Amino acid sequence: MFSSFFIKRPIFATVLAVIIVLAGLITVTTLPVAQFPNITPPTVMVMASYPGADAATVARTVATPIEEQVNGVEGMLYMSSNCSEGFYQLTITFEDGTDIDEAAVEVQNRIAQADATLPEAAHSSNTHSRPTAPSRPPGSSET
Secondary structure: OHHHHHHHOHHHHHHHHHHHHHHHHHHHOOOOOOOOOOOOOOEEEEEEEOOOOOHHHHHHHHHHHHHHHHOOOOOEEEEEEEEEOOEEEEEEEEOOOOOHHHHHHHHHHHHHHHHHHOOHHHOHHHEEEEEEOOOOOOOOOOO
16 A cells, blocks of 8 residues: 555655665765774784804793793783794784783883893893784774
């Protein structure tokens, strides 16, 4: 019964459909758009060098003390490391929303605590940390 009204008046039905589409297009521009979430969580990368040491020695004398100190940093999700000949790299991944600058300072403080147990050639002058901010999808902005 309701549909027969529009079947008998096709011009009215078309005009009404056009008005609904235009109203929708106008209101789409006023709808709030949620920000895109971070694609990758914030990370801090720690790099150390121990010239002349093989990978096993780097793992035992450099990686173990640093990882023991860094373990438990507030907001840390996990950490992964890589030892090679004379080189050590640790990547600490933090929860979304963690202030990356504060996390980097906390990691650097913990590395300073481990510095006393590191070999002479791998002291803090050869150990550096670098924060990596989370990335966003292309075309998104932080507003």
